[in-house]
Amino acid sequence: MQELGFQLVxxxxxxxxxxxxxxxxxxxxxxxxxxQVGVSGTLFDMAQQVLRIPGSGSVESLNVSVAxxxxxxxxxxxxxxxxxxxxxxxxxxxxxxxIGA
Numbered sequence: 001m002q003e004l005g006f007q008l009v010x011x012x013x014x015x016x017x018x019x020x021x022x023x024x025x026x027x028x029x030x031x032x033x034x035x036q037v038g039v040s041g042t043l044f045d046m047a048q049q050v051l052r053i054p055g056s057g058s059v060e061s062l063n064v065s066v067a068x069x070x071x072x073x074x075x076x077x078x079x080x081x082x083x084x085x086x087x088x089x090x091x092x093x094x095x096x097x098x099i100g101a
Contacts, residue, residue, distance in 0.1 A: 004027075005027050006025075006027045006028065006029045007024070007025040007027060007028045007029070007048055007049070008028075008029050008031060008046055008047045008048050008049075009022070009024075009028055009029070009030055009031065009047060009048065009049045009050075009051055010031040010032075010039050010043065010044050010047035010049070010050050010051070011030070011031070011032050011033075011039070011050070011051055011052070011053070011067060011071065012038065012039065012044075012050050012051070012052060013038070013052065014052060015050060015052060016049070016050035016051045016052045017049065017050070017051055017052070018051070018052065018054050019051045019052065019053050019054065019070070019071060019074055020054065020074060022049060022051055023078070024074070024075050024078045024079065026079060028075060030068070030071055030072075030075070031043050031044075031046075031047055032064055032067060032068055032071075033064070034064060035063060035064055051071075053067060053070050053071070
């Protein structure tokens with residue numbers, strides 16, 4: 001996927017950089033693991049960046065659906081272009097290159 005221009009980002013309970021300080025690329029693949037076992041070693045090694053969700057307090061990990069929602073919200077927030085008056089335009093999208101054939 002990296003050769004196609006995607007940034008691979010994994011989440012990890014209490015380690016990695018802050019989700020809110022990471023500049024997301026438009027072409028990002030978010031790698032999330034199950035609550036009990038986390039991201040597999042192979043996928044974890046492929047990740048270009050490892051992120052944590054700050055503010056979880058004493059909770060060791062969030063439910064994967066909740067964690068994804070938080071990450072997707074931050075991704076969307078970063079990719080929306082602010083306009084005057086607080087409104088936002090459509091998200092920045094990667095160019096549509098035809099892959100294959």
